[in-house]
Amino acid sequence: xxxxxxxxxxxxxxxxxxxxxxxxxxxxxxxxxxxxxxxxxxxxxxxxxxxxxxxxxxxxxxxxxxxxxxxxxxxxxxxxxxxxxxxxxxxxxxxxxxxxxxxxxxxxxxxxxxxxxxxxxxxxxxxxxxxxxxxxxxxxxxxxxxxxxxxxxxxxxxxxxxxxxxxxxxxxxxxxxxxxxxxxxxxxxxxxxxxxxxxxxxxxxxxxxxxxxxxxxxxxxxxxxxxxxxxxxxxxxxxxxxxxxxxxxxxxxxxxxxxxxxxxxxxxxxxxxxxxxxxxxxxxxxxxxxxxxxxxxxxxxxxxxxxxxxxxxxxxxxxxxxxxxxxxxxxxxxxxxxxxxxxxxxxxxxxxxxxxxxxxxxxxxxxxxxxxxxxxxxxxxxxxxxxxxxxxxxxxxxxxxxxxxxxxxxxxxxxxxxxxxxxxxxxxxxxxxxxxxxxxxxxxxxxxxxxxxxxxxxxxxxxxxxxxxxxxxxxxxxxxxxxxxxxxxxxxxxxxxxxxxxxxxxxxxxxxxxxxxxxxxxxxxxxxxxxxxxxxxxxxxxxxxxxxxxxxxxxxxxxxxxxxxxxxxxxxxxxxxxxxxxxxxxxx
Amino acid sequence: xxxxxxxxxxxxxxxxxxxxxxxxxxxxxxxxxxxxxxxxxxxxxxxxxxxxxxxxxxxxxxxxxxxxxxxxxxxxxxxxxxxxxxxxxxxxxxxxxxxxxxxxxxxxxxxxxxxxxxxxxxxxxxxxxxxxxxxxxxxxxxxxxxxxxxxxxxxxxxxxxxxxxxxxxxxxxxxxxxxxxxxxxxxxxxxxxxxxxxxxxxxxxxxxxxxxxxxxxxxxxxxxxxxxxxxxxxxxxxxxxxxxxxxxxxxxxxxxxxx
Numbered sequence: 045x046x047x048x049x050x051x052x053x054x055x056x057x058x059x060x061x062x063x064x065x066x067x068x069x070x071x072x073x074x075x076x077x078x079x080x081x082x083x084x085x086x087x088x089x090x091x092x093x094x095x096x097x098x099x100x101x102x103x104x105x106x107x108x109x110x111x112x113x114x115x116x117x118x119x120x121x122x123x124x125x126x127x128x129x130x131x132x133x134x135x136x137x138x139x140x141x142x143x144x145x146x147x148x149x150x151x152x153x154x155x156x157x158x159x160x161x162x163x164x165x166x167x168x169x170x171x172x173x174x175x176x177x178x179x180x181x182x183x184x185x186x187x188x189x190x191x192x193x194x195x196x197x198x199x200x201x202x203x204x205x206x207x208x209x210x211x212x213x214x215x216x217x218x219x220x221x222x223x224x225x226x227x228x229x230x231x232x233x234x235x236x237x238x239x240x241x242x243x244x245x246x247x248x249x250x251x252x253x254x255x256x257x258x259x260x261x262x263x264x265x266x267x268x269x270x271x272x273x274x275x276x277x278x279x280x281x282x283x284x285x286x287x288x289x290x291x292x293x294x295x296x297x298x299x300x301x302x303x304x305x306x307x308x309x310x311x312x313x314x315x316x317x318x319x320x321x322x323x324x325x326x327x328x329x330x331x332x333x334x335x336x337x338x339x340x341x342x343x344x345x346x347x348x349x350x351x352x353x354x355x356x357x358x359x360x361x362x363x364x365x366x367x368x369x370x371x372x373x374x375x376x377x378x379x380x381x382x383x384x385x386x387x388x389x390x391x392x393x394x395x396x397x398x399x400x401x402x403x404x405x406x407x408x409x410x411x412x413x414x415x416x417x418x419x420x421x422x423x424x425x426x427x428x429x430x431x432x433x434x435x436x437x438x439x440x441x442x443x444x445x446x447x448x449x450x451x452x453x454x455x456x457x458x459x460x461x462x463x464x465x466x467x468x469x470x471x472x473x474x475x476x477x478x479x480x481x482x483x484x485x486x487x488x489x490x491x492x493x494x495x496x497x498x499x500x501x502x503x504x505x506x507x508x509x510x511x512x513x514x515x516x517x518x519x520x521x522x523x524x525x526x527x528x529x530x531x532x533x534x535x536x537x538x539x540x541x542x543x544x545x546x547x548x549x550x551x552x553x554x555x556x557x558x559x560x561x562x563x564x565x566x567x568x569x570x571x572x573x574x575x576x577x578x579x580x581x582x583x584x585x586x587x588x589x590x591x592x593x594x595x596x597x598x599x600x601x602x603x604x605x606x607x608x609x610x611x612x613x614x615x616x617x618x619x620x621x622x623x624x625x626x627x628x629x630x631x632x
Numbered sequence: 633x634x635x636x637x638x639x640x641x642x643x644x645x646x647x648x649x650x651x652x653x654x655x656x657x658x659x660x661x662x663x664x665x666x667x668x669x670x671x672x673x674x675x676x677x678x679x680x681x682x683x684x685x686x687x688x689x690x691x692x693x694x695x696x697x698x699x700x701x702x703x704x705x706x707x708x709x710x711x712x713x714x715x716x717x718x719x720x721x722x723x724x725x726x727x728x729x730x731x732x733x734x735x736x737x738x739x740x741x742x743x744x745x746x747x748x749x750x751x752x753x754x755x756x757x758x759x760x761x762x763x764x765x766x767x768x769x770x771x772x773x774x775x776x777x778x779x780x781x782x783x784x785x786x787x788x789x790x791x792x793x794x795x796x797x798x799x800x801x802x803x804x805x806x807x808x809x810x811x812x813x814x815x816x817x818x819x820x821x822x823x824x825x826x827x828x829x830x831x832x833x834x835x836x837x838x839x840x841x842x843x844x845x846x847x848x849x850x851x852x853x854x855x856x857x858x859x860x861x862x863x864x865x866x867x868x869x870x871x872x873x874x875x876x877x878x879x880x881x882x883x884x885x886x887x888x889x890x891x
Contacts, residue, residue, distance in 0.1 A: 105846050128849045136847050143837045144844040148763035148788055155859045160849030168859050188634065190791065204848070403802050423810035432806040438833050439796075439803040442825045456808040486832050500807065 049077040051212060051244045052098060056113035059093055059102060067093040069268040070113070077211070080238045080245040082259035082276070084252065086288060087519045088489050089266040091248045095216045098246060099134045100127035118211055131157060135205025139217040139517075141197035145189045150181065150200050153189055154207050161208075171207050178241065179203040179233055193389060195226025199233050206237070212244045213237065219249060220517040223389045223545045225586040227254065234258075250519045252292035253548065253591060257316040264289060277305075277313035290520040293548065293591040293608060294321050300612045303328060318594045325599065349415070350376040351507055351539055352400055352430075357409035359399060369395050371564040372409065379507065382531075382540045384550045384571065387560035388586040393543045396560065397510050400541075401432045414507075424457055431501035435513040437493040438486065446472070446488075446496050447481040453504045471499045475529050491522035495529065508539040515546050527553050548590040551575060551606040561585050575604050634791070635695075635758040641686045642867065643760040648769025650868040651761055654875040655753040662882055663746040669738070672745035679752035688759050695755065703747035707740040715739045763787040764860055777856065785841070793834065800829045 052075040059068040068090045075081050083091050096102040100122045102109045115122045118133045138144040147153040154175065158168045176182040181203050184196060192200065198218050205213055215234065219227040235258050237243045249255050256262065256276045264272040264285065272282040280286055280295055291299065295314045298304070303324045307313030315321040352375070359370040370392050377383055385393050398404040399411055402418055411418040413429050421429070434440055443449040447468055454464045472478040475495045480488060485496050494514055501509060511530065515523045523546075531553060534540045544550060550557055550571055557574045559567040566585065567574055575582075575593045582589055589597075592611050593604040605611035638644065643651065666672050712728050717735030761769065767784045801811060809822045845851075 099847060101843055101846065105843065126851070127846050128852050131847060131849055136843075138840055138843060140837070140840045142792060143789075143840040146785060146788060146841060146844055146848065148784070152764055152860070157848040159857045159859050160852055162852075162854040162857050165857060165859050168857070189788075190634070398802070401806050403805060422813070423805055424808040427806065427808040430806075432803075434799070434803050436799075436833075438836065439800050439829055440807070441832070442804065442828050453807040504808070 051075050051077045051079075051118060052246070053116045054094075054097070054113070055116070057097065057115055058112040059090075059097060060110050061106070062108045066268055067109075068097070068265075071268075071270060073263065073270060073273070075244060075246065077244055078238075078242045080247065080258060080260045081263055082255050082261065083246060083248045083263045083265060084250060084255075084289065085265040085271075085519070086521060087250075087491065090268045091265050092216050093268075094265060095136070095214045095246065095248055097122065098212065098214050099136045100125065100130045128160075131210070132161070132208045133211055135202075135208055135210035135213045137198060137201045137205060137213070137215040137218045139220050141194045141201065141218075141221060144201055145197060145204075148188060149185075150187055150189060150192070151185045153200055154185075154204050157204065157208055168207075171209070175203050175206045178206065178237070193226060194222040195229035198222065198226065198230045202230070202233055202237070210243075212246065214246045214248075216248050217250070217517070218247075219251065219254075223586070224547070224588050225388055227251070228588070231255065231258065250517075252289070252520070253294070256292055256295075275307070275313075276316055277307050280314060288521070290524065292316075294318060294595075296608050297321060297592060297595065297611055298324070300608065301325070301615050318591050318598060322595060322598045349378065350412075351379045351414060352377040353412040353415070354399070355410045355412065357399060357406045357411060359395060359404060359407050367563075369563050370399065370406075371562070373563075373565060375558070375565065375568070377508070377539060377541065379539055380534075380537055381556060382534045382554050383542070384554040384557045385541060385543045385560060386545070386547070386550060386557060386587065387566075391560040392563040393560055394512065395563075397432065397512065397541070397543060400508075401430050401510065402426055403432075427453060427457070427504045427506060429506055430508050430510065431504060431506035432510045433494075433497050433501050433512060433514065435516060437497035440497050440500065441485040441493075444484055445482050446477060446485050446499075449485045449496055450500045450503050453500060457504070467503045467505075471502045474532065475499045475502070491518050491526060494518070494526060498529070502533065502538075506538075508541060509533065510541045510543070512543045513545065514542065515544065515549055523549070547588060551590045551593060559585060559587070572603060572606055575606060635692065635755075636762045637689055637692065637759060638762075639687060639760070641760065643682070643686055643756065645865075645867060646760075646871060647772075647862055647864050647868045648761050648765035648767070649772040650769075650864065650871050651757045652766075652769045652773070654871055655756050658872075658875040658879050660750055660753055662879065663749045665883070665886060666746075667742070669741055669745065672742065672749065675749050676745055676752075679749050679756075682756055683752055686756065686760055688755075692755070692759055696751075699748065699751040703744045703751070706747060707744040710736045710740040710743065765862075768858070768860065768862065771858075781850065789837075789841075792837075796833050796837070797826070797830055800826050800833065803829070 052073070054071045054073040057068060057071040058066065060066045083094060085091055093102065096106060097111070097115050098117060103111050103123055104127055111123060117130065120130065120133065122130065145153050147156050151172070154172055155168050158171065176185060179199055179202060181199060184192065184200065189197065189200065201218070202213070213234070219230050222230065231254060234245060234247065238245050247255065247259070259276050262272065262274060262276050262279050263270055266288050271288065272279060272285050274282060280291055280299065294316060298315050298321050303315065303321065304312040305315045305320055305324050315324050354373055354375040356372045356374060357370060358368055358372050360368045385396065387393055395404065399406055400418070402421065402423070405419065413421065413426070418426070441449055443452055450468045450472060451464045454467060469478065472481055475498060477492060477495050477499060480492060485493060488496065498509070498511070498514070514526060514530070518526060527549060530540060530542070542554060554571055557567070557569065557571045558565055559574065575589050579589065579594070579597065589604070592608055593606065596604040596611065605614055663672060663675060666675065711730055711732060713736065714731060715733065715735035715738070717733045717738070719731060719733040721732040723730040763784060766787065767780050770783055771780045804822065804826060805811065809825070811819060811822055814822070
């Protein structure tokens with residue numbers, strides 16, 4: 045797949061910022077031409093610094109960065125040239141799909157860099173034809189970049205890189221802000237570019253479940269150092285790596301059931317795809333069906349009175365628009381429920397939540413909170429019932445310290461200072477941010493900022509907390525930590541509504557799932573029932589079930605295991621009885 | 633919101649430079665030189681006819697509502713000044729004196745008409761010219777590269793910036809900060825508090841854009857290629873010539889008849 049020529053070389057490379065924060069320490073890394081290198085690790089570990097050291101933004105663009113050692117790309121020492129001198133060698137795709145596109149139409153975006161380099165118009169024409177063909181974006185060329193979906197925007201960003209005919213493509217978390225369809229689109233594009241056209245790929249991401257099978261090598265960067273540099277199937281052979289980097293579900297299942305496969309070099313390795321694990325399980329004769337797994341309390345049998353009720357609610361953003369954003373909708377959510385709202389971008393998830401929080405008023409129908417029409421609540425009263433945590437916590441922060449930020453809503457409610465202090469300390473302890481109370485909220489890590497945003501809403505003690513994509517962009521350790529906090533809140537009696545694209549989070553933690561599509565509720569049922577549906581039915585709504593669900597489906601189980609624990613337990617039953625049978629415990 | 637919409641009017645086919653020169657400069661000067669309501673009404677009629685000719689969609693037409701509101705608000709300021717003439721009504725409000733007089737009425741109507749005409753002329757440019765043509769048009773005036781790039785970025789990002797500001801306001805609303813109730817001071821404080829998250833969000837956005845521009849070769853010293861570089865056509869030359877002639881005729885008529 046890849047050649048022997050060295051493309052990127054980090055030689056004793058260190059980087060620090062503002063003369064104190066060490067971002068990378070004495071790094072030595074060799075990447076060969078045509079390799080697909082997957083760079084991962086905890087947030088803040090130095091992954092983006094590594095990317096920016098390859099494309100030259102460090103040290104030339106990021107003021108205050110100091111380097112030692114050198115990075116050489118295709119024979120050129122990066123620090124000796126300006127980043128714009130490197131663009132025909134290194135193409136970069138950044139995380140934010142909106143703000144990295146700087147021109148009005150796709151065609152302008154593609155031609156912009158070549159215009160800046162002074163390339164002749166007929167040569168631009170030739171490259172445009174070639175790149176549009178390779179990345180399948182011909183139908184988008186004349187469209188405004190504002191009209192594209194997140195996945196299409198990232199595909200355009202990749203295409204814009206290719207116009208420069210780079211040898212290396214560096215992607216810094218390009219799928220972090222995308223829905224599953226967008227993620228798939230980006231990964232397919234990159235995979236094809238690597239496989240078919242031999243580009244060297246440096247791909248930074250947190251999602252091991254999806255990315256690991258595509259990579260030739262995994263480089264794990266933590267605390268500024270490379271702690272693993274191995275083939276993906278050997279990653280968890282590195283001692284203690286699992287503590288910093290939770291296993292992708294397939295590897296976890298394989299390890300817990302004692303399954304190994306033969307690696308490329310013939311030695312023992314971890315399976316990386318559902319198909320590989322299924323084949324290995326079949327070979328080891330561990331496959332079988334445990335019967336029906338126990339289902340959660342059926343939805344609709346919850347006897348508690350609804351805390352939120354929507355009665356024939358309809359909404360459209362503009363009166364003259366024919367299409368309704370929310371079609372006549374009935375919905376009941378009871379006290380103490382934990383509900384996932386899923387669906388592709390544009391399905392109406394955010395609009396539904398804005399209707400519940402009162403940010404939008406329904407065109408017809410009624411939103412009831414505690415059986416009282418939502419419109420009758422004033423903003424200050426409403427926050428005691430409904431709290432809404434935005435996807436991007438930066439939209440929320442108005443204060444200079446975490447303490448003041450959490451206290452902000454309480455001060456708006458004109459509570460006494462002692463009461464405010466008590467509540468701030470209580471929620472900050474609960475979400476483990478009490479150590480940062482005097483820090484500036486904007487300067488915390490992404491996971492910490494999310495927790496501050498949740499704390500600022502939680503301090504007002506709302507009955508219902510709505511969270512918009514709280515796990516987006518978090519590494520798996522922080523994602524698990526955050527979900528643990530959210531589950532704590534649920535167990536304390538809060539009603540939680542979570543908008544999410546992360547199906548593993550849905551399967552692992554959330555008992556009830558609502559699927560929205562085209563502004564209407566398609567399914568509203570127990571999460572297990574949702575995932576019991578066939579892959580084809582799920583893919584109609586761009587839902588990719590978690591690997592364990594896919595695996596149990598391939599193994600022919602009657603109902604899917606939702607979590608790794610369930611799977612392992614059911615497998616233990618199968619092994620104990622020797623034959624596929626009805627089992628006890630988690631299985632009925 | 634995108635102001636440009638594709639259509640087949642002659643104005644849609646013209647070069648950005650032609651439209652900026654004709655409607656943004658030559659025809660925009662004329663209302664300055666008109667002191668009579670009748671002259672401005674003729675100009676207004678011509679501007680409205682041009683708007684009708686380019687058939688803007690409903691969304692664009694609705695923009696006339698805020699324009700009219702702004703024009704009326706600005707014109708009302710004349711009623712707090714003394715522009716002479718016969719006084720019809722006068723109310724002493726302490727520091728301010730509200731006065732309806734023939735002079736005030738005349739100036740208010742003139743300002744109202746001028747404002748509407750200018751807005752219509754700029755709408756003609758923005759409704760019929762896509763972002764790329766606006767930038768190419770500006771470039772033809774000899775503006776430096778960074779100015780045209782700034783204009784292009786503004787056209788690209790302004791709707792996203794408005795969206796961000798609105799989201800920040802929503803985020804504060806769901807925390808109990810109601811921008812529609814409370815005393816003027818309370819509301820002012822709440823609006824001011826929005827500026828902090830807006831500033832931080834924009835700083836992060838602009839950093840991404842700055843990196844993106846560097847990685848797309850902005851700042852290189854070499855001569856730039858203009859891949860899209862339309863030339864002025866006969867239609868453009870006729871339009872510019874026609875606008876210059878209209879201005880010249882108007883100046884002549886004005887000086888002869890003292891209009």
